[in-house]
Amino acid sequence: MTKARVIVTLKNGVLDPQGKAIESALGGLGFAGVAGVRQGKVFDVVLEETDPAKAEEALRKMCEQLLANTVIEDFSISIG
Template sequence: MIKARVTVTLKNGVLDPQGKAIEGALGTLGFSGVGEVRQGKVFDLEIDSTDKAAAETDLRAMCEKLLANTVIENYAISIG
């Protein structure tokens, strides 16, 4: 069993209204000095395999086909 984490974030230059809303809310709650906030998403997956290379290939395919919108998002894969 291989455990993996996929982190998906918006590419630089893509507007992030959720991040802006979080940034404003943090200021309202008294957290001063918070700079630009960018939001993203994290997927924790368990792959039924012992072959890390094959698992990474499958994870990349999952990201390209479903987990990330590669036009506006980047993704990073961590296998542990």
């Protein structure tokens, strides 16, 4: 079994209205000094594959086909 974490974030330059709303809400709650917030997604995936290279290849395909919109999002994969 291979455990992995996939983090998906908006690419630099892509507007993030949810991040802006969170930033504004934090200011309204009294958290001063927040200069910016970017929102993203985290996926914890457990694969039956035990070979880390094959697992990463499968996860990359999952990201490209479903988990991330690669036009506007970047993703990173951590195995272990």
